Amino acid sequence: MILHSFVKSDETMFESFAVYLREGAGLSDEELDLVKQVTIEKKLRKRQYLLQEGDVAHYNCFVAKGCLRLYRIGKDGSEHILRFAVENWWMSDYESYNSGDPAKGNIDAIEDSELLLIKKQDFDALTNTIAKFRLFRERLEARSYDASLKRIMSNISETAEERYVNFIKSYPQFYSRVPLHMVASFLGVSRETLSRVRLQYSTNK
Incomplete structure (x- = not known):
């Protein structure tokens, strides 16, 4: 994953993430402090890559502002877009993220974007430490699975x-x-x- 310039999350950008986690997961201020300790801020310009094919997706990415896309390049050079992500959505190449294998996809910014990144081992640690975060993660993964299945059925039928x-x-x-x-x-x-x-x-x- 390309992270040429990143810093620990600042107050302004993290606050939008904190609101999202308070409302969606019910995290307390103390639990949000644990999240903040492992959260990294990243800004992308339009068309700038977050991840390129062949790199390993080490981070789960929360979109605080902007719009991203995940896509793969076909053998004929054509682009096949797998998903988009806007504010309050998560993005990664989850096949690479979960397996640790090189990514088959690319992620770049459709607009100038502000992102909050959490490394996989830190995300897993939060899941194991904070029960409400674990339940929240399970809901996110269930919704993502449902959306993927719905899209497959849509393309078929x-x-x-x-x-x-x-x-x-x-x-x-x-x-x-x-x-x-x-x-x-x-x-x-x-x-x-x-x-x-x-x-x-x-x-x-």
């Missing part, structure tokens, strides 16, 4: 128009911030197909 409609309804926060060619890549359709589907959808609304 839905038309391009159905995938597009479900995308804009399920992820309105992405649609206004992600370029159309990236939306097309995420949906597994060509840009031309997406343009046609968007026109049909607008006409039928």
Whole structure:
């Protein structure tokens, strides 16, 4: 993972993370202090990499501000976007993160972004130390699994128009911030197909 410049989390950036953890996990101030001790601040410029293929994903990343994407490069050089992440979402190449193997994907910033990173061993230690954090992690992983399964079933059984409609309804926060060619890549359709589907959808609304 590329971390040329990083520092321990500052008060302003961490506070947004603290609000998220208070509301989502019910952590106390003392428990938040434990989290803060192992949290690293990282700022990315637009198009700057957080992770490149071949590196190991050592960190779980919380998006305090901005938008990231995880993608892989096909044998023909085309990009295949696997997921996006905006404010209050987590991001990593979890296959590499969990196994310790080199990543097959890349993560970069679609917008200038502010991130909070926790190294895997520290994240695991928080899970083992703070019961509420462990339950919170289990809920996150369950939601991530459900979303992945839903996307697989969508790609198998839905038309391009159905995938597009479900995308804009399920992820309105992405649609206004992600370029159309990236939306097309995420949906597994060509840009031309997406343009046609968007026109049909607008006409039928």
